[in-house]
Amino acid sequence: MQGNPLAPVWLREPHDANALSAGLWPSSADRAETGELTIGGVTASALVAEHGTPLYVVDETDARDRATEFRHAFETEARRIGTTARVYYAGKAFLSTEVARWMIADGLNIDVCSGGELQVALAAGVDPSRLGFHGNNKSLTEIDDATRVGVGTIVIDSAIEIERVAAAATRHGIVQAVRLRVNSGVHAHTHEFLATAHEDQKFGIVLEDAPALVASIRREPGLRFLGLHGHIGSQIFGAEGFAEAASRLIAVHAALLADGPVPELNLGGGFGIAYTSADEPTPTGILAAHIIDAVATECATHDIPLPALAFEPGRAIIGPAGITLYEAGTIKSVDVNGASRLYVSVDGGMSDNARTSLYGADYSVRIANRVTDATPALVRIAGKHCESGDIVVDSDYLPGDVAPGDLLAVAATGAYCWSLSSNYNYLGRAPVVAVKDGESRVLVRGETIADLLARDTGFTSTRHAADGGQSTTEKKDTAR
Template sequence: MLQPNPLASARLTTDPLDLDPAVWPSGTVRAADGAIRIGGADARALAAEFGTPLHVVDETALKVRAEKARAAVEGAAAAAGVHAHVYYAGKAFLTAHVVRWMLDAGLRIDVCTGGELALALAAGATGPSLGFHGNNKSEAEIAAAVDAAVGALVLDSAQEVALVASAAARAGRVQRVRLRVNSGVHASTHEYLATAREDQKFGVALQDVPAIVAAVRAEPSLEFLGLHSHIGSQIVGTAGFAEAAHRLLALHRDLLAGGTVPELNLGGGWGIAYTSGQTPADVEAVAADLVGAVVAAATEYGIPVPDLAVEPGRWIVGPAGVTLYTVGTVKDVEVQAPDGGSAVRRYVSVDGGMSDNIRAALYGADYTVRLASRASEAPQELVRVVGKHCESGDIVVREDLLPADVGFGDLVAVPATGAYHHSLASNYNLLTRPAVVAVGAEGAHVLVRRETIDDLLARDAGLTRVGSAA
C-alpha cells in the first residue's frame, strides 16, 4: 500500500471507487465490471457515442428534485395558510427540455436576460409563468419582458421604475413588479457568491425602499407585488434566510400603510454537496425553516403572513449532473509538504477544463472525481485533475483519490456538475463547448449538441465562407 500523502486533506475517502449518494445522482451505480452507470446508461457507451468532455444529466433525478422542491415549499406554506410559488432559477442550467420539465413539475421559470427569456418562451413557457431579473436590463429586454406579459419583473434600481413604466404604458399593459432589496445579510459563502452585502451591484438599499415603492405606486402602468431578496448562493444553512425575512418584513409592514403588498420573495441559493462530508439541509427542513421565519416575523410585526416565492436552481439541477472526461497525460510533481518535507502531487490532465467548469478557478470550488470506465485494485493515490488550457489555475478537481494506475485513455467522472457548468462554459483557447445529454428510462438523448470547429470558424468575419467570393 502507498503511504498516506501529507498533501491530502483528512476529508478524502479511503475508497477511491465509492459513489457517495449525497454527491452523485440517485440513479448512479458502479457495475460489476467497474464501469459507472448514470441513470441506467454506461459511462463508456455515453463517451463512445457522444464524445468527451460530456455533461450528463440524470433526467429522473432532476425531475424528482424539482417536484420535491415544489412540494416542500408549497406544503410548508399551505400549513401556514398562504400560497407559495417556486421558480426554477434558469441561470443554473437552461434548455428547452429543462423548461418543459420544470413547467410539468409545477414550477415557474426565473430568467435574467433576453436570451433566457427567448429560450423559455420558445420552449413553450407563457409570460405569467416567468419572472425576469437583472441588475442592468436593457430597454430591449424590458420591452420584450413586458410584451411577453411576464408574471413578475424584478426592479433592481430606482432608474428601472421609469423604464419599465414607460415600456408598459407603450404596450398598453399593467406590469407586475417586485423590488430587489439589498438586505445586508452576509451569507456564509464565497465572496463572489454573497449577493446581499452592502458593497455590491445587486438590489437597492433598505433605506431607499419606501421612496422607490412610492414611485412604483405612482405609475398607473405598474403593479407592486412585494419585496425580493437574494442573499447568496451555495448556502447550506437557513439562518441567513431567516434574518433576511425579518429585515424585509419590517419594511413590508411599513409599506402596507400605502397599499397592498401581497407577497415576499426570498430568492434561492440553497446549497448542495460537492464532496463527501458536506451536509446541506434537507429541502423539507429548508422549506419549513423559511416559512417558519416568515410566520414568526409577521407575528412579531402584527401583520398578515404574505404569500411566498422562492427561486432554487442549483439545488434542483446540480446533483443531477455528472461530467465525463477522458484522461490524457499524467505526471508526478514533487512539492514541499506542510511538515517541511517533500511529497508528490499527481497531476491528471483531462480533455476539458476551465472552459466547461470555471467554478474551481473562479471560486476555488471543491469537487469529487472517480474512475468511470473500469475496476481497479491499485492502491489509492492523491491526484489533482487539471484541464488542457494555458492557465496554471485550470483546475477541475483540486484534490481527490484515484487508483494509482489511472492513465491515458481512462474515463473519469466528476459529479454535482448540473448547475453553472454548461451555463458558464466558454470557448477559451477555442475549445468547443461540450454536448449535454440526458439519460433515463428511454435511454440517452441530446439536450444541447456539441459545438464543432465549424461553429467557431463561422463566427469569424475574417474567414471566407464556403461558396462565397474571396
C-alpha cells in the same frame, strides 16, 4: 484515515477510491457488473462512444424529482401556516428548452435574467405569465420584450428601472407586476452568515430606500407592486441567514402596508448542494420548515397578514443531477516536500467548468470505465488550457493506477458549468445529454471547430472566394 499531507484538511483518504459517495452523484448513479459507472441506466462508455468527451450528462429523473421535492416542501410548509408559496427554477444555473419544459410540467415557474434566457423559455412554449425577469442592467429592448410578451413579474433593481418598465408597460397597454430587489445586509455562504447595515454590491437597493421607491412604483398606473425581493448569497446550507433576512424584509414589508397592498415576499434562492464528502447541505424539508417558521414568527411579531411567498432554487435542482465525463490524457507525478500528487490532465478544463478557477470551488472525481483495487493516490485533475489555474478538481483520491484513456466522471456539475462555458483556446463547447431509463438524448448540441470557424468572417469570406462565390454546401450540391 490519514492521507497525503498535500491534501486539504477536509479530504480523507478513502478505503475504496471507486466508491460513489452518497449525496454527491445523481440518484441513479451506480456501478455495473463490469465496474463501469452508469447514469440513468446508461454506461459511461456508451455515452462517450456516442457523444464524445468532454460531455455533460443530466439525469432527468433526478432533476425532476428534486424540482418536485422543492415545490412540495415549500408549498406544504406554507400551507401549514396559512399561506401559499411559489417556486421559480433559476434558469441561470442551466437552461435549455427541454429543461424549461420539465420545470413547468412539474409545477414550477422559471426565473430568467436576460433576453436570451427569456427567448429559450418562450421557445420551450412556457406561458410568459409563469416567468420572472431579473437583472441589474436590463436593456431597453429586454424590458420592452418582457412587457410585450406578458412576463409575469419583472424585478426592479434600481430607481431608473421604474420609469423604464412603466414606459414599456404603457406603450403596450398593460399593467406590469413588479417586485423590488432590496439588500437586507445579510450575506450567507455555506454554514455562516454575516449581517451588516449595508451590502456593497451591484444588485438591488438598500432597505432604507425601499419606501420611497415603492411609492414611486405605486404612482405609475402601468405598474402593480407585488412585494420585496431579497437574495442573500449562494451555496447556503442552513436556514439562519434566510431567517435573519426575513426579519429585516418583513419589518419593511409591514411598514409598506400602511400605504397599499403588499401581497408577496420573495426570499430568493442560494440553497447549497454537496460537491465533496465534507459537504452537508440541509435537507429540503427541514430547510423549508425553518424558513417558513421564521416568516410566520416575524409576521406575528408585526401583527400583519402572511404574504404569499416565493423562492428561486436553481443549483439545488439541477446541480446534483449532472456529471461531466472526460478522457484522461497525460499523467505526471509531482513531488512536494517528500509527498507527491498525480496531475491527471483531461480533454476539457476551464472552458467547460470555470467554477474551480473562478471561485476556488471543490469537486469530486471517480474513474468511470472500470474499478480497481489499486492503492488510492492523491490527484489533481487539470485541464488542457494554457493557464496554470486551469484545474477541474483541485484535490481528490483516485486509484493509483489511473491511466491515459481512462474515463473520468466529475460529480455535481449540472449547475453553472455549461452556463459559464467558453471557447477558450478555440475548444468547442461540450454537448449536454439527458439520460433516463437506459437511453440518452441530446439537450444541447456540442460545437465543432467548423462551428467556431463559421463565425470568423476572415475564414468565411476567404472560403467563399475560394469556392467561386459559392458556399461549401452549395459547392457540394453542384458537384452532385
